[in-house]
Amino acid sequence: MSNAADHYETLLAEHYTWMFGGAPLEKAAEQRQLLEQCDIRGGELAVDLGAGSGFQSIALADLGFKRVVAIDTSPKLLAELRAIQGTRPVETVQSDMTRLSEHVAASTVDVVVCMGDTLPHLPARELVPPLFASIQCALRNGGRLVLSFRDLSAERHGLDRFILVRATADKIMTCFLEFTPDIVMVHDLIHVRADQDWRLVKSCYPKLRLSIEEIRHELARAGLEVYAQDNVGGLTVLAARKNGS
Numbered sequence: 525m526s527n528a529a530d531h532y533e534t535l536l537a538e539h540y541t542w543m544f545g546g547a548p549l550e551k552a553a554e555q556r557q558l559l560e561q562c563d564i565r566g567g568e569l570a571v572d573l574g575a576g577s578g579f580q581s582i583a584l585a586d587l588g589f590k591r592v593v594a595i596d597t598s599p600k601l602l603a604e605l606r607a608i609q610g611t612r613p614v615e616t617v618q619s620d621m622t623r624l625s626e627h628v629a630a631s632t633v634d635v636v637v638c639m640g641d642t643l644p645h646l647p648a649r650e651l652v653p654p655l656f657a658s659i660q661c662a663l664r665n666g667g668r669l670v671l672s673f674r675d676l677s678a679e680r681h682g683l684d685r686f687i688l689v690r691a692t693a694d695k696i697m698t699c700f701l702e703f704t705p706d707i708v709m710v711h712d713l714i715h716v717r718a719d720q721d722w723r724l725v726k727s728c729y730p731k732l733r734l735s736i737e738e739i740r741h742e743l744a745r746a747g748l749e750v751y752a753q754d755n756v757g758g759l760t761v762l763a764a765r766k767n768g769s
Contacts, residue, residue, distance in 0.1 A: 526728065527647060527729060528597075532597065536712060536727075537600035538600065540601060540604075541604060542695065543690055544579070548578065548579060552578070552586065555639070556586050556587060558756060558761065559580070559583055560587070563668070564763075567590070567634035569628070569634055570593070570633070570636070571628060571662065572595065572637050574639070574645065575596045575602070578604065579640070580639050581594040582608070584635065585612035585614055589635070592612070593615050593627060593628060595617045595627065596619075597618065599618055622651060624659065631662070631664050631665070633663050633664065634668070635668045636668075636670075637670045638672075642673070643671060643739070644674065644732040645732075648732075649732050652738075652739070653746065657746050660747050664766070668763060669748055669764045669765075671739070671764075672756070672762075673739070673760055674758060674760070676733045677733050680701055686699075687699050694716065695717065696714070699713065702728075706732070707732055709731075712726065712728065739760075743762070748767070749764055
C-alpha cells in the first residue's frame with residue numbers, strides 16, 4: 525500500500541491529465557466557470573492546495589489573480605503545470621498542503637482552493653481541523669475557501685465498488701474501492717497498450733471517509749462560514765468565507 529504522495533508519483537501522475545480528458549486548458553476553463561459560480565473573482569493572492577497539473581491554478585490566474593501559489597507533492601504534475609502556464613503568474617511549490625503556513629503569510633490570501641478530491645488524501649482525519657485552521661489564518665478577512673471532495677461516508681457494496689474511470693484505444697483505467705470503517709482503499713488499475721499486448725500497472729492508496737456534515741462542522745469550528753454548496757460530477761463543492769466579512 526502507498527500513501528497518496530507515493531501513489532501519485534509512482535503511478536497516477538503519469539496518467540493524471542489523461543484521466544480528465546487530456547486537454548488541461550479546456551479543463552481549466554471548466555474550473556474557472558465553477559469558481560465564478562462560487563463568487564470567486566480576481567485579487568492579489570490565491571493558493572491552490574493539491575494543485576496537480578494546474579486546472580484550478582490556471583483558472584485562478586485567468587480570473588485575474590496577480591499571484592497564484594500552486595502547492596503539490598508531485599514534481600511530475602508541477603512540471604506539467606509549468607509547461608502549460610505560459611506567462612500566467614503561477615508559482616509552483618513542491619510541498620504538502622498541511623504546510624501552508626510555511627509558504628504564505630497570515631491574513632494575506634484572498635482565495636484558497638482545495639479541489640479535485642484532494643482533502644481525503646490527508647493521512648488522518650485528525651489533520652482536518654489543523655488544516656482548516658491554517659487556511660483560516662492565511663485568509664484575509666472576507667477571504668474565500670473552495671473545496672471539492674467525494675463523500676465516501678456511505679459504503680458501496682458488490683459490483684458498485686468497481687468504477688470505470690476512462691477508456692481510450694490505448695489505455696483503460698478502472699478502480700476498485702475497498703471500504704473499512706475510517707478509510708476507503710482505492711485500487712487503481714491501468715491497462716496500457718504496447719504494440720499488440722497490454723501492460724497492467726497498478727497501485728493502491730487510502731482515502732479518508734469524510735462526510736459533508738463533518739466537513740461543514742469543522743469549517744464552522746475553524747471560523748469559516750459556508751455560503752454555497754453544490755454537487756458537480758459526483759464531487760461535493762463547498763464555498764466558505766472567513767468570518768468578519
